[in-house]
Amino acid sequence: MTRLIGTLLVLFWASSTALAQVSDNAVRIGVMTDLSSWGRDNTGPGSIEAAKMAIEEFGPTVLGKPIELISADHQMKVDVGTQIARGWIDNSKIDAIVDVPNSAIAIALHNMARERNKILLLSGAGASSLTDELCSPNTVQFTYDTYALAKVTASAMVVEGNKSWFFVTADYTFGQQLEQDATRFIKQAGGTVLGSVRHPSNTSDFSSFALQAQNSKSNVVAFANAGQDTQTAIKQANEFGLVSAGQKLVGLLLFDADIHAIGLREAQGTYMTTASYWNMDDKTRAWSKKFFDRTGVMPSMIHTGVYGATLHYLKAIKTAESDDPAKVMAKMRELPIEDAFVHQGRLREDGRVIRDMYLARVKKPEQSKERWDYLEIVRTVKGDDAFRPVSESKCPLLKR
Template identity: 50%
Template sequence: MKQSTALLAGVAVLALSTGSALAQVSDDVVKIGVLNDQSGTYADLAGPGSTLAAQMAVDDFGGTVLGKKIQVVFADHQNKPDVGASIVNRWIDAEQVDVVVDVPTSSVALAVQEITNKKGKVHLNSTAATSDLTGKACSPTGIHWTYSTTALANGTGKAVVAQGGKSWFFLTADYAFGHALERDVSKVVKEAGGEVKGVVRHPFPNQDFSSFLLQAQASGAQVIGLANAGADTINSIKQASEFGITQAGQKLAGLLVFLSDIHSLGLQTAQGLQLTTGFYWDMDEETRAWSKKFAAKHNGAMPTMAQAGVYSAVAHYLKAIKEAGTDDGKKVVDKMKELPVKDFFARNAKIRADGRMVHDMYLVEVKKPSESKGPYDYYKVLRTIPGDEAYGPLSTDCPSAKG
């Protein structure tokens, strides 16, 4: 009788512990929301390719974690903070989304960071640039993964100044990203003894850059810094060439340029352009293997750093859920910071207390047409920028990093 009672008690304890373990995954599914621009200015550099990258990470992980299904959903924020905020609120409150990933457009990203912070959900940002995501707008459940305005300034900005480009004029997208990039590059220019001769801010997105480029030309600055991205950068470079600005001696500094932009511009137009990137598909056997797998599913297009970053971030997130034994946002992010980041994307990587995923960046130069062996063979690496140099010290503005 005593043995029977003990056995029943043991079964009860086991049932309770099993139920507790199962309850660690909320709603019995881990739901990943890819939020980005699916058809506009930033669609080629992120868009459907980022959704694919997230799904590839899930598939490579096995499709389940802690015995529960992993699901990927996506939505188009149209580069509008109010639209993005509305989607994320609905996702979290009604559709049980656990993590929001990708999120290009810094103004949207900042809105998402605020919501996920308040609601204890994870924000893994691969594509917005503003360094404020790990500064004054940092979050204990937010990680900034692929690059930042600080890294771009310490990469392209510093390199152009070192090559003699001391006087600058900025052509800036008039929203959070452009402002942050202009701010961070201006700081690097001035610290190196250079000067900023002027700034003109254009609407986002924009098609006609003629009046803005003419102001930049009239400034007499050695360097026109393009503090924009995606289709805006492509159009700026094309129109600057049409107006003969670069032919007359002024240099363009593309401060945030993606592989997809070079593909759109063509090497004849883009050759010689220097830029900073967090990833290039043709670095080694590991990057080539993953990128060819991606391209086979993406109409032959090789991944941008943003898309590769989405894969890396999602893969690390799923590892952290497995190790933490829960999908609780704060606990998972704490585990992500604790675990080493090792994959084809991130080299010499770590996640800091402020949410910055620090990793090596690369200063590259766009090849001449004669140097390219085929489609997407576009870059030659000039320098590896160690992560600590690229991203600088831990943010002093981040409340959650002050312990």
């Protein structure tokens, strides 16, 4: 009898193993990020480490096959990013690409992933069009988008009486869409936009832009840019006395590393929206301190998004018993998203992950209790309220 049970168990295991299918005998994930340009501090090496931490948490194998991780620097150039992705698909047999901080590059890879039947797990790319009119069954937008950043920040600020706005906007896809989305919510809440100015990437002198913002006499000066551009803009806005004169600053895409670079004295009082914060609870603190030991910085929401997207992807492969993209995407939509930073999140048919977002304000220096203790969470906004509702979506994948 014991021998019979043992035989049956072996046969069951063999049958299950035979049903589980992993192409090319490995699951290969490519982290495409920025290692050399203005987004490096908020993505870059930290995104690679975050993906490694997800793999380590899940385990070194899935369905008995190794999980392999490769990475590359897209240099914030569309042609470089597409060339890397094409090489990964053709030569490295990549199964999924994660991160991609740059919306123009993400849109190019988004189309390639659909054509080549690969999975794209976006954390760094924020253009809301990726899960709206451009939506694809192969793309996941895991962390944030311009719609949520704009809605959470603008709606809350206008309700509190900050009705007039002026934009300092990066002259590329992400910045333009961020301003466009924010303008909509400002007007819906009863506010007005007094003006805006565009600047190229890697601008070192924001003096003329700061003066235009100052002369507008707006209640709020909003920076629709990212990385070093945001850091420089906020520093120079303080130098020109915008805050001391009563104008409030909003970083529509601001990260802990930006605040660290600016310094609390100059960044204090700035409002922002984030998908995660390292100092929320015991779980986020424990994970973040491990991350800090490996990188020397606390994680940005892009880093925690790379971790969460990679972990959820691996869980879906295990549950689907296959790395077939259609089967994996189906399981990613079916399974609740649970990790150190996301609780009861879900993946919608349009590729948008629905998760809580947080309106935060940068602390005053005397309020900070330890290094990297920079944010005060002002409001938690449920995912259904933060992200674009189905009723407004142009995505044909959503069932009406």
